[in-house]
Amino acid sequence: QVQLVQSGAEVKKPGASVKVSCKASGYTFTDYYMHWVRQAPGQGLEWMGWINPNTGGANYARKFQGRVTMTRATSISTAYMELSRLRSDDTAVYYCARDTGGREAMNWYFDLWGRGTLVTVSS
């Protein structure tokens, strides 16, 4: 079964970091770019960046540069998103989402999503 399974909900204090995982199964992990998208409570969707699981190369939305790091572990088909210096407005559901393109190029739209990881930032 083709799916992305994300790690469980997290509660963090302001200033802390959080690392969310996304385990791929049912397809070749390194064949598709992975993106991260977040959704604050009752709000819309916000793109955070992408990682190339084949090379490890990553690119981040300007808003998150300096605070976000996307990595992967190919041996376990898992992508990670770490966000540091958390603030209350980082409270959101964080999704990993697979790009529809292939290993060589992205299409920049997403056909397979994880179920999301709720990160709550509260003192």
Added chain:
Amino acid sequence: EIVLTQSPGTLSLSPGERATLSCRASQSVSSSYLAWYQQKPGQAPRLLMYGASSRATGIPDRFSGSGSGTDFTLTISRLEPEDFAVYYCQQYGSSPTFGQGTKVEIK
């Protein structure tokens, strides 16, 4: 950054009716790089359309998309009970951005 504005915010319709959702971009979206997603409560978004008018795999033909430049439309020809949800447009001609969503609710 391209800002996408969706209208209306909420659409109240009955099953069997036609739904027309609008997505307007603050600047032209190159090559009609626009996608639509459906999201139901507690679920992840689901890809419906890409390239403004191409249906994603498994999407029924009651869903159609159109538009170019700055104005795009998602049409649901006859609403089924499972179509009541929030719909988001996304442009990917430049760094991806999403609209704020249109909720299609049962009247």
